Amino acid sequence: MAFKGNLLYAQSGGPTSVINSSAYGVFKAALESDQIGQVFAGLNGIQGIMENHLLPISQSMLRKYSLLLQTPGAAFGSCRKMLKPFQEDESEYKIIVEEFKKRNIRYFLYNGGNDSMDTVKKLSEYFKQIGFECFVIGIPKTIDNDLAQTDHTPGYGSAAKYIATVFSEIAYDASAYEKGRVNIVEIMGRDTGWLTASASLARLNGYGPDLIYVPEVPFSRERFINEVKKVYSLKNRCMVAVSEGIKDREGKFISDETSLDAFGHKQLGGISSYLASLVSKAGLPSRGIELSLAQRSAAHLASLTDITEAQEAGEEAVKDVTSGLSGFMVNFLRQSIKPYKISLGLAPIDKVASVVKLVPLEFLEPTESDVSEAFIAYALPLIQGERKYKTVNGLIKFYEE
Amino acid sequence: MAFKGNLLYAQSGGPTSVINSSAYGVFKAALESDQIGQVFAGLNGIQGIMENHLLPISQSMLRKYSLLLQTPGAAFGSCRKMLKPFQEDESEYKIIVEEFKKRNIRYFLYNGGNDSMDTVKKLSEYFKQIGFECFVIGIPKTIDNDLAQTDHTPGYGSAAKYIATVFSEIAYDASAYEKGRVNIVEIMGRDTGWLTASASLARLNGYGPDLIYVPEVPFSRERFINEVKKVYSLKNRCMVAVSEGIKDREGKFISDETSLDAFGHKQLGGISSYLASLVSKAGLPSRGIELSLAQRSAAHLASLTDITEAQEAGEEAVKDVTSGLSGFMVNFLRQSIKPYKISLGLAPIDKVASVVKLVPLEFLEPTESDVSEAFIAYALPLIQGERKYKTVNGLIKFYEE
Numbered sequence: 149m150a151f152k153g154n155l156l157y158a159q160s161g162g163p164t165s166v167i168n169s170s171a172y173g174v175f176k177a178a179l180e181s182d183q184i185g186q187v188f189a190g191l192n193g194i195q196g197i198m199e200n201h202l203l204p205i206s207q208s209m210l211r212k213y214s215l216l217l218q219t220p221g222a223a224f225g226s227c228r229k230m231l232k233p234f235q236e237d238e239s240e241y242k243i244i245v246e247e248f249k250k251r252n253i254r255y256f257l258y259n260g261g262n263d264s265m266d267t268v269k270k271l272s273e274y275f276k277q278i279g280f281e282c283f284v285i286g287i288p289k290t291i292d293n294d295l296a297q298t299d300h301t302p303g304y305g306s307a308a309k310y311i312a313t314v315f316s317e318i319a320y321d322a323s324a325y326e327k328g329r330v331n332i333v334e335i336m337g338r339d340t341g342w343l344t345a346s347a348s349l350a351r352l353n354g355y356g357p358d359l360i361y362v363p364e365v366p367f368s369r370e371r372f373i374n375e376v377k378k379v380y381s382l383k384n385r386c387m388v389a390v391s392e393g394i395k396d397r398e399g400k401f402i403s404d405e406t407s408l409d410a411f412g413h414k415q416l417g418g419i420s421s422y423l424a425s426l427v428s429k430a431g432l433p434s435r436g437i438e439l440s441l442a443q444r445s446a447a448h449l450a451s452l453t454d455i456t457e458a459q460e461a462g463e464e465a466v467k468d469v470t471s472g473l474s475g476f477m478v479n480f481l482r483q484s485i486k487p488y489k490i491s492l493g494l495a496p497i498d499k500v501a502s503v504v505k506l507v508p509l510e511f512l513e514p515t516e517s518d519v520s521e522a523f524i525a526y527a528l529p530l531i532q533g534e535r536k537y538k539t540v541n542g543l544i545k546f547y548e549e
Numbered sequence: 550m551a552f553k554g555n556l557l558y559a560q561s562g563g564p565t566s567v568i569n570s571s572a573y574g575v576f577k578a579a580l581e582s583d584q585i586g587q588v589f590a591g592l593n594g595i596q597g598i599m600e601n602h603l604l605p606i607s608q609s610m611l612r613k614y615s616l617l618l619q620t621p622g623a624a625f626g627s628c629r630k631m632l633k634p635f636q637e638d639e640s641e642y643k644i645i646v647e648e649f650k651k652r653n654i655r656y657f658l659y660n661g662g663n664d665s666m667d668t669v670k671k672l673s674e675y676f677k678q679i680g681f682e683c684f685v686i687g688i689p690k691t692i693d694n695d696l697a698q699t700d701h702t703p704g705y706g707s708a709a710k711y712i713a714t715v716f717s718e719i720a721y722d723a724s725a726y727e728k729g730r731v732n733i734v735e736i737m738g739r740d741t742g743w744l745t746a747s748a749s750l751a752r753l754n755g756y757g758p759d760l761i762y763v764p765e766v767p768f769s770r771e772r773f774i775n776e777v778k779k780v781y782s783l784k785n786r787c788m789v790a791v792s793e794g795i796k797d798r799e800g801k802f803i804s805d806e807t808s809l810d811a812f813g814h815k816q817l818g819g820i821s822s823y824l825a826s827l828v829s830k831a832g833l834p835s836r837g838i839e840l841s842l843a844q845r846s847a848a849h850l851a852s853l854t855d856i857t858e859a860q861e862a863g864e865e866a867v868k869d870v871t872s873g874l875s876g877f878m879v880n881f882l883r884q885s886i887k888p889y890k891i892s893l894g895l896a897p898i899d900k901v902a903s904v905v906k907l908v909p910l911e912f913l914e915p916t917e918s919d920v921s922e923a924f925i926a927y928a929l930p931l932i933q934g935e936r937k938y939k940t941v942n943g944l945i946k947f948y949e950e
Contacts, residue, residue, distance in 0.1 A: 163722050192727050221722035228726070313944055314843050320947055321564050321622035321846035325629070326593050331842075352942040354949055421819065437841045441732075442715050445722035448850060451943065531943040541753040542852070542932040543714055546721055548755055 152183055153254025153282075155466070157205075158190030158197060159222040159289075160229070160260035160267065164303030165310075165450040166458040167289045168216035168223045168547065170259050173462025174287070175216075178255075179207045183470045188251065193227035194258070194267055198243045202251060203549075215547035217455055218537040220447035223547050230263055234274045241274050254282050255469045257462075261290035261301075262502060265477055269501040272475035285469045286477035286497060287461050291444045293342035296503035297495035298479035302461055303444070305454030305530035308346030310446040311335060311439060312356075312531060315347045318437065319355035319387045328385025330376055330427045330434040334420035336443050337391040339363055341507045343443065346527055347389035348519045357389040359517045364507050367394040367402055372423070373430050375517055380432055392419050448544045452533025457490065464492040488529035553584055554655025554683075556867070558606075559591030559598060560623040560690075561630070561661035561668065565704030566711075566851040567859040568690045569617035569624045569948065571660050574863025575688070576617075579656075580608045584871045589652065594628035595659070595668055599644050603652060604950070616948035618856055619938040621848035624948050631664055635675045642675050655683050656870045658863075662691035662702075663903060666878055670902040673876035686870045687878035687898060688862050692845045694743035697904035698896035699880035703862055704845070706855030706931030709747030711847040712736060712840060713757075713932060716748045719838065720756035720788045729786025731777055731828045731835040735821035737844050738792040740764055742908045744844065746920045747928055748790035758790040765908050766915045768795040768803055773824070774831050776918055781833055793820050849945045853934025858891065865893045889930035 157174045159167055171189065178187045191201035203224065205213075216223055234241045248256070258268050268286035275282050288295050293304035315333060322331050335344040341362020350356035358379045361367055379386040394402045403419045420436030427434035461478045468476065476494040483489040511523035538545045558575045560568055572590065579588045592602035604625065606614070617624055635642045649657070659669050669687035676683045689696050694705035716734060723732050736745040742763020751757035759780045762768055780787040795803045804820045821837030828835035862879045869877065877895040884890040912924035939946045 159725075163725050195727070219721065220718045222725040225727065226725040309943060313849055314847065316944060316947070317621045317846040317848055318842045320620065321842060324560075324564050324623040324627040326596070326626065349942070349944070353944040354947060418822065438839050439841075439843075440838045441719045441722060442840075442843070445718040446715065447718055448714055528942060533943065534940070539935070541750070541929060542710060542934065543717060543750070543754040546717070546755060 152185060154186040154188060154252045155184045155255040155257070156188045156190055156197070156202065156251070156253045157257045157259065158193050159224050159226050160193035160258060160264040161226060161290070162261070162444060163220065163222040163226060164289055164291050164444050165220050165306040165447045166302050166454050167259055168219045169455045169458035170287050170289060170302060170462035171223060172213055172216040173459035174257055174466055175205050175213050176210065177463040177466035179205070179210065181466060181470055184255065185252065188253070189224045192225035193229060194231070194244070195227035195229040196225060197247060198240065200247055212547065215538070215545060217459065218447055218535060218544060219547040220445040231267055231270050234270060244271070245278070245280055248282055256282055256284045257287055257465045257469060258284065259287040259289050261292065262295060262504065265295070265497060266501040268477065269475065269497040272497060275474070283469045283472060283474040285465045285473065286500070287465045288477055288479065291343060292337060292340060294340045294505045295500060296505045297477070297500050299482040299490065300480055300530060302454060302458035304342060305451040306449070307343055307443050308349065308527055309451040309531035310443055310449045311343060311346050312349035313449060314439060315357065315389065316350035316353040316355045319350060322385060322387065323355065326384065330380060330386040330388065330424070330432050332388045332390060332420045332423045332427070332434065332436050334390055334392055334436065334438045336439070337363065338393040339504050341391050344389050344391040345507055345511065345519045345523055348524060349527060349531060352528070357387045358383070359386070359388045360519055361388070361390040361394050361517060362507060362512070363391050363393040363395055364512060365514045366397040369426060373426060376427055376432065377430065388423070390419060390423060394419065448537065450535060451531045452535050453530055455535055460492060468494055485525055553586055555587040555589060555653045556585045556656040556658070557589045557591055557598070557603065557652070557654045558658045558660065559594050560625050560627050561594035561659060561665040562627060562691070563662065563845060564621065564623040564627060565690055565692050565845050566621050566707040566848045567703050567855050568660055569620045570856045570859035571688050571690060571703060571863035572624060573614055573617040574860035575658055575867055576606050576614050577611065578864040578867035580606070580611065582867060582871055585656065586653065589654070590625045593626035594630060595632070595645070596628035596630040597626060598648060599641065601648055613948065616939070616946060618860065619848055619851070619936060619945060620948040621846040632668055632671050635671060645672070646679070646681055649683055657683055657685045658688055658866045658870060659685065660688040660690050662693065663696060663905065666696070666898060667902040669878065670876065670898040673898060676875070684870045684873060684875035686866045686874065687901070688866045689878055689880065692744060693738060693741060695741045695906045696901060697906045698878070698901050700883040700891065701881055701931060703855060703859035705743060707851040708744055708844050709750065709928055710852040710932035711844055711850045712744060712747050713750035714850060715840060716758065716790065717751035717754040717756045720751060723786060723788065724756065727785065731781060731787040731789065731825070731833050733789045733791060733821045733824045733828070733835065733837050735791055735793055735837065735839045737840070738764065739794040740905050742792050745790050745792040746908055746912065746924055749920045749925060750928060750932060753929070758788045759784070760787070760789045760918045761920055762789070762791040762795050762918060763908060763913070764792050764794040764796055765913060767798040770827060774827060777828055777833065778831065789824070791820060791824060795820065849938065851936060852932045853936050854931055856936055861893060869895055886926055
């Protein structure tokens with residue numbers, strides 16, 4: 149089935165703290181594989197590949213590549229490029245095939261989220277249709293944890309660990325005064341509440357959220373104010389975790405922001421300031437806090453479980469693609485919750501692409517503006533462990549070309 | 550000179566990542582001292598002390614207290630209380646003296662920033678005037694680094710380490726796309742630019758700010774836009790570090806926010822969103838990022854140098870106060886920049902209270918919107934080292950009563 153050829157790996161979409169750990173896993177496995185000739189990293193995803201921006205990866209640099217295990221961002225550059233359906237416009241596909249042929253690329257691994265899995269789907273289908281022998285596998289990556297057909301996604305555990313840790317630190321700090329404020333912590337998540345739900349883990353540290361609002365549960369301003377007032381009257385303070393993407397009953401974003409990103413998605417943000425102003429108007433001292441970009445880039449606090457699994461997903465992808473499999477995404481299957489046990493598998497890409505996995509009802513307590521014990525049991529193993537990272541000048545050391 | 554009596558320690562003002570390390574230093578040294586009978590922690594600063602909220606500290610709990618070395622916030626509660634001049638109103642002073650006499654408090658250590666040092670000054674003067682034999686020493690604490698008569702303040706190094714680390718992680722993340730944004734990172738600092746300047750240390754990691762704006766240098770919107778455009782045209786991206794408290798030539802805050810905190814200080818914030826909107830109007834993609842409360846509470850990334858020095862400041866204060874010294878603040882004197890060498894000393898409290906130490910001109914490059922090499926040499930030693938902290942459930946473990 150399989151044959152000797154070169155392998156190309158590229159990154160796409162919003163970075164995470166551990167996407168580069170998957171790159172390391174790919175390089176390590178691919179450099180060891182008999183079936184692979186040369187290994188390349190594409191720069192800036194499919195966009196850069198079309199412009200022939202390929203970087204040779206060599207065995208002699210493996211020690212330097214190990215810094216990828218502690219480097220945030222997308223070390224090989226990312227892009228927001230989506231391919232049109234080839235049934236409508238074949239031109240970009242032809243460029244890609246030409247570039248692949250030039251470099252004898254027979255294995256292509258694409259590391260990204262929902263939109264990137266759409267590219268995996270289209271390319272694998274196109275290659276099959278035209279009879280071009282190149283195998284394509286997707287490696288999942290998103291802090292949002294919203295990919296279908298997988299227990300969780302690499303990147304989520306590290307974001308959750310950062311959110312839970314910083315939330316508990318802020319909550320401890322906020323408990324200093326006898327009469328505290330209503331602190332409203334805004335957490336990433338346009339469509340799903342996975343990240344916001346992870347703030348609940350801070351409770352295991354004694355200082356967590358009193359109220360949790362996610363996009364899966366319709367948001368009512370009136371109910372929000374009532375719930376905040378109730379907590380404040382009991383505790384003299386209140387910690388709120390809220391998703392940037394909360395919506396009302398009609399599905400309209402509470403945030404007013406309407407600018408669009410390159411994919412035509414709404415760019416949100418600022419919901420914490422807005423809710424803080426509502427609380428202030430209701431007579432309680434309040435403050436909006438955004439956790440912002442550190443949620444996806446705080447490599448210094450990455451979960452060791454997440455780093456390890458991201459690397460394993462990269463290794464698995466090499467094994468699968470060189471077995472001649474194409475049109476799949478590597479996925480995680482939970483064999484056991486306690487003790488935590490995961491196995492790697494493959495999901496057909498058409499069951500993944502463009503599907504958004506919401507937080508299921510059994511993980512939520514909607515009437516309490518909270519998450520359930522089942523969610524805690526699900527998420528807790530994902531934030532375990534810390535990497536003893538290399539430093540320079542008192543700062544975490546990054547991989548650099 | 551000195552005599553046997555009890556010691557009281559309390560915390561005041563905004564917490565830092567290491568104020569509790571000073572508490573640990575105080576407890577350790579005080580429990581070992583022959584001159585001290587009982588050791589107490591006051592709860593919620595001078596406010597709680599007036600309400601008789603004192604907690605006995607015991608030798609048998611020292612192991613539990615060691616968690617203070619990794620606990621953010623103010624573990625014994627804080628307050629924003631300032632005493633009126635006793636020449637105007639003696640009533641609160643009388644309550645304090647009564648409480649102190651009841652508990653035989655002869656040594657009082659107050660841990661805080663500018664406003665807390667004002668309390669140290671007033672109490673030490675009052676006690677002297679009425680002939681009450683109680684010695685008072687201040688232990689410095691503020692992430693702002695704006696206390697006079699000391700090389701730096703405990704709390705600053707940890708905040709600087711968090712800011713530099715997260716700035717470099719965000720900057721690395723932001724370099725993922727071929728065409729990036731103008732990221733405007735808002736950093737704490739109402740009156741001084743010490744914290745914002747520390748973002749420059751991220752450059753030693755390869756990914757730092759292109760432009761730095763501090764309150765010490767009058768801010769011009771026009772010049773800002775020109776400088777951002779210039780960087781963007783060269784790099785296709787731009788990283789800005791800006792203090793929340795930047796002011797125009799007339800000394801007016803650029804931020805419009807006018808709500809007042811309990812001390813009557815202006816509450817700032819939101820400057821990054823405002824500047825991002827200016828940049829967007831000028832035609833460049835932009836995003837405002839607030840580092841927010843994690844700057845002062847991210848104990849998981851505290852500087853080991855800072856933790857150690859904060860503890861030493863607490864120990865030094867016990868030594869000094871039991872020598873019969875009163876009306877001083879423990880200070881840090883830099884003996885040598887390279888190698889970094891610090892000694893502890895005492896500053897007369899009237900030279901500290903209500904004085905704000907600005908970033909000096911030799912640490913700035915105002916025409917470049919930057920800091921100088923001298924600043925880097927000054928600040929770099931303060932962020933060195935990481936504590937191998939204890940964890941529970943994948944989270945940093947806190948001290949709890």
